[in-house]
Amino acid sequence: MQIKVSFPLKGSRQYVHGTSIFNAFVSAAKSAGQARGRIDISFKKIVPNPDCVMEVREVRPEDFSVAHVTGLDGSRTTFCITPEESMGEVVRVEYDEDRVCAGSVIDGCSISVKNPAHEDEIELLVALCKKLHQAYFDTDKKWLFSRYVGRYPLELSSEVKLSIVRNVGTKLTCSDVLSEGEKVGEIFFS
Known part of the structure; x- marks a missing residue:
C-alpha cells in the first residue's frame, strides 16, 4: 500500500511538524482497520518536503x-x-504554541493543564512538552518531538500532565503522559 500525503507546514517552520505526521499515521491505522491500539512512532530525520x-x-x-x-x-x-x-506548492497553517498551552502550570519537571481548549491532542502534548523543556532545561535549545509510544487515539481527559522521567543531559528525554492520573504513553524529545 502506498499513499501520497501532502502536509501543511505549521507556522514559520521549514519542515513537517511531527504532530502532522502522527495524525497521518493514526488516520492510516484507522483506515487499515486498526481504529484503536498502541502506536510507536519514531521521527528519524526532519522531513523537509511536505509532499x-x-x-x-x-x-x-x-x-x-x-x-x-x-x-x-x-x-x-x-x-x-x-x-x-x-516539492509541490507549500501550504502553511497557523500554529501558536503559546495559545495551545494556555492555562498550563509548570511544577519542577512536570507540566499540567486542566480543561485544555485545544482540540488536536497531539499538538497539545507536544506544545506542553516543549514549553516544559524550555523552562526546565534551556530556553535556547531547539527541542524536537522525536518519538511517542502509547495508546491511540489519545482520548485525553480534562486533566493532562507530562512529567520528565528520564533524560540524557539535554540530548534526549522521556516524559510520561498522564490523563486523569493514568499513564497513556511516553513522549520523547531530543
Whole structure:
C-alpha cells in the first residue's frame, strides 16, 4: 500500500511538524482497520518536503518517520514515510504554541493543564512538552518531538500532565503522559 500525503507546514517552520505526521499515521491505522491500539512512532530525520509517500512495509534506512501499530486484536502494521524528490506548492497553517498551552502550570519537571481548549491532542502534548523543556532545561535549545509510544487515539481527559522521567543531559528525554492520573504513553524529545 502506498499513499501520497501532502502536509501543511505549521507556522514559520521549514519542515513537517511531527504532530502532522502522527495524525497521518493514526488516520492510516484507522483506515487499515486498526481504529484503536498502541502506536510507536519514531521521527528519524526532519522531513523537509511536505509532499511525502507513506507505505506499509518493513523499515528501511532511508525512512524519515516510522510507526509500528498494534491493534487491540494483536495485529501489527508498520507504516513508513519518505519525502518525495520534488516539492509541490507549500501550504502553511497557523500554529501558536503559546495559545495551545494556555492555562498550563509548570511544577519542577512536570507540566499540567486542566480543561485544555485545544482540540488536536497531539499538538497539545507536544506544545506542553516543549514549553516544559524550555523552562526546565534551556530556553535556547531547539527541542524536537522525536518519538511517542502509547495508546491511540489519545482520548485525553480534562486533566493532562507530562512529567520528565528520564533524560540524557539535554540530548534526549522521556516524559510520561498522564490523563486523569493514568499513564497513556511516553513522549520523547531530543
